[in-house]
Amino acid sequence: MSGRFVKLARDGGVVIIELINSKPLNIIGSSAISELTDAFRAVVKDGDVRVVVLRGTGEKAFIGGADINEMVTLDRSSAVAFIRRLADLCEAIRECPVPVIARLAGWCLGGGLEVAMSCDLRIAEAGAKFGMPEVAVGIPSVIHSALMPKLIGASHAAWLLLTGETIDADTAVSWGLVHEVTAPGELDVRIAELTRKLTGFGPQAVRQQKHLLNRWLDMTVYGAVEDSIEQFGLAFLTGEPQHHMRQFLSRKRDK
Numbered sequence: 001m002s003g004r005f006v007k008l009a010r011d012g013g014v015v016i017i018e019l020i021n022s023k024p025l026n027i028i029g030s031s032a033i034s035e036l037t038d039a040f041r042a043v044v045k046d047g048d049v050r051v052v053v054l055r056g057t058g059e060k061a062f063i064g065g066a067d068i069n070e071m072v073t074l075d076r077s078s079a080v081a082f083i084r085r086l087a088d089l090c091e092a093i094r095e096c097p098v099p100v101i102a103r104l105a106g107w108c109l110g111g112g113l114e115v116a117m118s119c120d121l122r123i124a125e126a127g128a129k130f131g132m133p134e135v136a137v138g139i140p141s142v143i144h145s146a147l148m149p150k151l152i153g154a155s156h157a158a159w160l161l162l163t164g165e166t167i168d169a170d171t172a173v174s175w176g177l178v179h180e181v182t183a184p185g186e187l188d189v190r191i192a193e194l195t196r197k198l199t200g201f202g203p204q205a206v207r208q209q210k211h212l213l214n215r216w217l218d219m220t221v222y223g224a225v226e227d228s229i230e231q232f233g234l235a236f237l238t239g240e241p242q243h244h245m246r247q248f249l250s251r252k253r254d255k
Helices: 030-044 076-095 111-118 133-137 143-152 154-163 169-175 187-199 203-216 221-235 240-254
Strands: 006-011 014-019 051-056 061-063 100-104 107-109 121-125 129-131 166-168 180-182
Touching (some): 006 030, 100 111, 107 111, 121 187, 133 154, 166 169, 169 180
Parallel strands (some): 061 107
8 A cells, every 4th residue: 555655665575665745754644644654554465574774765774754734734633533643653563463664764864863863773774863852842751752762762761851952873772762874875775684694594483573562661670570481382383493593503514
């Protein structure tokens, strides 16, 4: 499904969801948010999808933030409806059963950074910039900004959320906000390497691992340990451990 604001491409088990027609900095309003949410919910229904790559059009921005032209017209009730839509998009990404890679080129601001933090892997190009400028326009950073303290620590989160200042890609990777930074022109090469790696793993094992990662966020360590023991046993019902372990042992014998 493609639409006015979303373009879908597929290469085997890899789906690319691209934000389009959203101004030069890929600004998201209600319609774009809804289309992106629908795209991720459609992925859930396709058992053959192995990895999703989320990107913005061009190299100027991943997502440059929510549409201020729309937000300036909001009142209390419509503001709640607007931010609920954005929260639903972030949850649709987190609930997507396969890994979601954020392709981070250019600006990643506000709601765009909340979307990026909802993705499982965040790969940035050297020129990328990150920030949460909401306080500068009179609103707090909310919804999936709540992920930030666990991702980068309370001190770094306070800096971004209270000052509204931007940080560069090197700072973002040192803080743990992104996983890797690539040289200019190498972003797509690295993402292609990752998608090949992920699609080479057992699909059920990867889905289980993402499921566990999400569950662990809301569990005690003891609860997570006990839950993962049960999930480990369930993995052997798929046949994937036996298949991949035999391949591993065969390669080891051949050396």
